[in-house]
Amino acid sequence: MNYFNEHTVIFKDGDFVSAKDATTDLYSQTLHYGNGVFEGIRAYDTSDGTRIFKAKDHYDRLHYSARMMHIELPYSSEELEAITYELLHKNNLKDAYIRPLVYLGSNMSLTPTNEVHVVIMAWTWDKYLGDQRLRVTLSPYQRPNPKACHVEAKVVGHYTNSILATTEAKQRGFDEALLTDQNGYVAEGPGANFFYEKDGVLYTSPLGNILSGITRATVFELAKELEIRVEERHFTPEEIKTADAAFFCGTAAEVAGLEAFDDYVFPLAWEESVSDLIQRRYKLRVSVNEYQSLHI
């Protein structure tokens, strides 16, 4: 995958610069120890022009993540949103994935770093997990212990856990992994939150051991509009094997339906599930700017 070409412009520390000429510091604390924070955002080509979906929520979460890691972010959420629109315009991008990254200057000690860099990059990216129903497996890896790090912060180093889980799942022939928390309850995917459906009700893990997904919050909103009940509760991997349907959700993955969890094939036809209603409503929600409570 080429993330940029010779014409691509990125935002870097106050300037728009050519991606191919941008450089970084090999002594960066982010590179050595994973201390940096980032976001994953999408812009959609809506009926009313290019719109960044829930930009403020994403940039507020970037601020939260930075704060948790003792990083001082030199831009407000509003400024970052305005910069991102300019970046999309400069790159002539309409439907795009946007990656803001806050990384640090040189510091080989385990102390906060004063030198803070902000880059924002954007590229065209299809649904991260594709459009096919996914075959998912229970990961032998657990999500990071919330007493070991701030799990609700989107920290660069946390993603080594995600890479291990996805790699291990793919090595066993699955599309994606599902991870438990430190108590053995289901937590989330390596880069997406998880819901399952049973008798028309959606179940998802409560906050505490998972990233507080902005797509997850959107699913709550859509379920309310569609009068679908959602329950946040702890559940075991075994309980998923009684579900009718299930999906992952995240900015990059959007709403991605599951075909099977290990040897258990979800029995309900996707088109008959409330999960499908959520998936279709999500598409509408992100792509119609003046979205109201439309009923499909």
Ligand code: PMP
């Ligand atoms: N969990 C993890 C571990 C993630 O990386 C992501 C993607 N940011 C999500 C959940 C979904 O979050 P969001 O809906 O805000 O993209």
